[in-house]
Amino acid sequence: MNWFALVLVVFGWIGVKRSLASKQEKADIDSFWNREDHANSIRKQDISQLEYITIPLDLLPFKDTKDTKLSEYQDTIRSLSEHRILNLTGISNTDLKLQYGAANLEVLSLADQRFTTLARTLAAWGNYLYEQGDPESAAKVLEFGIECKSDVSSNYLTLAKIYKDTSPERIEELKTVAEGLNSLTKSSILSGLEKVAEGASPS
Numbered sequence: 001m002n003w004f005a006l007v008l009v010v011f012g013w014i015g016v017k018r019s020l021a022s023k024q025e026k027a028d029i030d031s032f033w034n035r036e037d038h039a040n041s042i043r044k045q046d047i048s049q050l051e052y053i054t055i056p057l058d059l060l061p062f063k064d065t066k067d068t069k070l071s072e073y074q075d076t077i078r079s080l081s082e083h084r085i086l087n088l089t090g091i092s093n094t095d096l097k098l099q100y101g102a103a104n105l106e107v108l109s110l111a112d113q114r115f116t117t118l119a120r121t122l123a124a125w126g127n128y129l130y131e132q133g134d135p136e137s138a139a140k141v142l143e144f145g146i147e148c149k150s151d152v153s154s155n156y157l158t159l160a161k162i163y164k165d166t167s168p169e170r171i172e173e174l175k176t177v178a179e180g181l182n183s184l185t186k187s188s189i190l191s192g193l194e195k196v197a198e199g200a201s202p203s
Helices: 003-040 068-080 093-100 102-131 135-147 153-166 168-179 186-198
Strands: none
Touching: 068 102, 093 102, 102 135, 102 153, 135 153, 153 168, 153 186, 168 186
8 A cells, every 4th residue: 555545544534533523522512402401491399308518516626716717717617507508519510400400509509619618618627727736626627527528638638647646447437438429539539548548648
């Protein structure tokens, strides 16, 4: 086969691949909009019995303090406790509408946004307490984050460091929770936990 013929074959193959990719892309787009149209037609469902997160204010280590940063973390958690919070990590808006109705999307989205704030605040609060030399209080805060199935990496890794010094066998519990996460951070959390368990510093 001469070079000219080879070039024709290669370009022909590329053309076929592009055509197939284009058809698949169109099919994916059509499928998305069909699901979206169906989701928008779902009637409003009862969401009163969902697994809303209750913040145990009496069990978390709140302190009277003049530390501005610490006060900010504590005030945020207290404020969140007055509202509905849902962990909807990894669930698309379309799936939410399909399951609970389009009319509930705004309420559910707000509850999920509060969860994001909760998870980030718990991780920051726990890490701050750890850095301030109070691992016992830090553990209480971070353990609640794990109970909520937070997907913030530092929540797991700092708690694993605390367990490494006190109850190393409990790092396996953190791995089990991380395995069940529906989040893009899952792999990095598991990798970090392995490093802590092995005695290395997670990156």
